[in-house]
Amino acid sequence: MRRSLCALAGAAGPDSVNTEFTPFASFLGGALIGAAAVMLMATMGRIAGVSGIAVRLLPPYAGGDVAGRLAFILGLVAAPVVVMMVTGSAPDLHIEAGPALLVVAGLLVGFGAVWGNGCTSGHGVCGLSRLSPRSLVATGVFMATAIATVYLTRHLM
Amino acid sequence: MAVVVQFAIGLVFGLGLVIAGMSNPAKVLNFLDIGAIRSGGWDPSLAFVLAGAIAVTFIGFRLVLRAAQPVFGESFHLPGKTGIDARIVIGPAIFGVGWGLAGFCPGPAFTALATGGGAALMFVVAMMAGMGAARWLANRRA
Structure with a gap:
């Protein structure tokens, strides 16, 4: 009932879909993300923070090594293509938000990540494993506001 | 290499x-x-x-x-910073609202580019604009 009301109001776009709980695949995928972060530290001496890498692709290209950072991002972009070539099907991708909501969300994600010096990868993975108090605060805050936002859009609007 | x-x-x-x-x-x-x-x-x-x-x-x-x-x-x-200032609270607070609205954070936004069509592209363009705006504002205040 709530779901249909929600769709009627257009708050969360089309109905949300159920996803299967995948503890093993998710732990394994997480370990790969961690391995990538360790490799970036070992080779380039840098934190694998996607927002930090992405913002330096904008002029005036702070920090140099634009080619290397672009290569990292292109690696991210290529990943589902590789999966498609190996398995024959594209990985699940269900975008619930409509165009206007996507633009607003994108602006907020980009602004917030740079304003707070990091996102889920830089603070949530790299920072927490370095026991950084700033990353602990950042992760706690973005988890809290994200959970509150989903509660608001899915259950109260 | x-x-x-x-x-x-x-x-x-x-x-x-x-x-x-x-x-x-x-x-x-x-x-x-x-x-x-x-x-x-x-x-x-x-x-x-x-x-x-x-x-x-x-x-x-x-x-x-x-x-x-x-x-x-x-x-x-x-990262050399260790102190807790307003930015380390306000930035993630804004980030979390955006994350909760669409379910995209920066990494998955890029992996969605190849198969996510116009919706993914729109999110990434908006996200890059938001990043540029935040850095511009931060540099102006510094």
């Missing part, structure tokens, strides 16, 4: 996101939806992604940082 290595590392990172299911924003939103715990719609997978990643980086960083320098660089670049 360093460029090829960084492409490969980005690819491993992206494959991790895909295998973990985090390239699908619906799965991320279902983790954030604690209101669905009672109805059985909650998907705790994201917590296992973080656990898997931190398990590797917690040990891996410590081993790697024993070296005098990285393979392709002269020194390790570790």
